[in-house]
Amino acid sequence: MTIATPQVSAAGRHSALRDIAFFVFPGFQIQDLSGPLSAFEIASKSGIGEVYRCHVVSIEGGMVASSSGLAVDTQRIRSAPYHTVFVTGGEVSMDPFDLPRVPEQLYEALERGTSRIASVCTGAFMLAQTGLLDGRSATTHWKYTMRLQRQFPRIKVEGDRIYTRDNRIWTSAGITAGIDLTLAMIQEDLGSDVAQFVSKMMVVYHRRPGNQSQFSAIADMEPESDRIRHVLSYMREHLNETLTTELLASVACLSPRQFGRSFLAETGETPAKAVERLRVETAKARVERSAEPIEAIARHVGFIDPERMRRAFVRIYGYPPQNVRRMALQASAASASE
Numbered sequence: 001m002t003i004a005t006p007q008v009s010a011a012g013r014h015s016a017l018r019d020i021a022f023f024v025f026p027g028f029q030i031q032d033l034s035g036p037l038s039a040f041e042i043a044s045k046s047g048i049g050e051v052y053r054c055h056v057v058s059i060e061g062g063m064v065a066s067s068s069g070l071a072v073d074t075q076r077i078r079s080a081p082y083h084t085v086f087v088t089g090g091e092v093s094m095d096p097f098d099l100p101r102v103p104e105q106l107y108e109a110l111e112r113g114t115s116r117i118a119s120v121c122t123g124a125f126m127l128a129q130t131g132l133l134d135g136r137s138a139t140t141h142w143k144y145t146m147r148l149q150r151q152f153p154r155i156k157v158e159g160d161r162i163y164t165r166d167n168r169i170w171t172s173a174g175i176t177a178g179i180d181l182t183l184a185m186i187q188e189d190l191g192s193d194v195a196q197f198v199s200k201m202m203v204v205y206h207r208r209p210g211n212q213s214q215f216s217a218i219a220d221m222e223p224e225s226d227r228i229r230h231v232l233s234y235m236r237e238h239l240n241e242t243l244t245t246e247l248l249a250s251v252a253c254l255s256p257r258q259f260g261r262s263f264l265a266e267t268g269e270t271p272a273k274a275v276e277r278l279r280v281e282t283a284k285a286r287v288e289r290s291a292e293p294i295e296a297i298a299r300h301v302g303f304i305d306p307e308r309m310r311r312a313f314v315r316i317y318g319y320p321p322q323n324v325r326r327m328a329l330q331a332s333a334a335s336a337s338e
Contacts, residue, residue, distance in 0.1 A: 159268030
């Protein structure tokens with residue numbers, strides 16, 4: 001297969017070489033680094049010349065072990081400014097007093113003439129501690145959105161986004177979402193042809209929009225309070241009924257206003273978005289595993305009409321129900337033929 005050399009936009013063709021720094025620390029997630037790093041590398045090797053120069057950096061330099069045990073060789077973080085700084089993620093303790101420490105050298109690098117600042121997955125917790133996310137939209141892995149919102153209430157946590165951009169600050173959800181964020185940066189720098197070329201070489205979507213939802217965030221949530229856990233259970237058991245905020249607030253024994261604030265703080269979602277997400281997740285399982293008509297599934301899980309369910313599927317999974325069913329059938333046929 002031949003993939004044509006991409007055409008670079010006029011802005012990208014004349015732009016200067018961009019230094020991209022990836023900050024890692026002991027226990028970082030290796031794919032938070034490797035995905036975005038590979039995307040920038042491929043863009044620079046696409047036949048348009050070296051447009052990105054990537055640096056893997058740490059506080060002291062030298063070998064730094066990831067959470068998998070695989071170590072990478074790093075440079076000491078420098079005093080000269082980088083064009084873009086990525087902060088990778090890693091396992092975050094659920095102890096609210098045990099946050100990843102932000103080294104002074106990293107803080108200085110973020111503030112010293114950096115054009116773009118980005119985090120992948122739980123790297124958002126480091127950015128949050130610097131105050132750079134205050135008053136801004138941000139996201140992280142769905143498992144940690146509730147904690148990010150609770151501990152940093154001045155951030156507008158977008159728990160259902162795969163990545164966000166707020167001026168020069170970019171944040172993404174876990175692992176592969178960092179590739180989506182990077183493709184968006186490449187498109188901004190060099191145009192859609194180069195970004196599409198990179199996505200083809202990496203065999204990934206070109207490109208999931210940032211407002212596409214993260215997968216399966218609600219089904220596995222375990223909020224801290226019994227009240228909100230009870231409400232989520234009630235939602236799951238009454239999906240085909242009308243679930244208003246007032247009704248759910250009564251289930252929680254709270255006023256609608258108190259309930260809305262508490263639910264958002266503990267789940268990172270509004271009650272209405274949570275209901276929609278649960279309905280879509282339940283519908284997806286039926287779409288994939290049965291030949292039941294789409295219209296019947298929509299009614300069963302509580303959507304007023306199939307069109308509303310179709311729009312929700314596209315927003316959350318990127319595809320309408322019919323495509324999801326087709327892909328499930330193709331995967332099943334391929335598995336049976338092996």
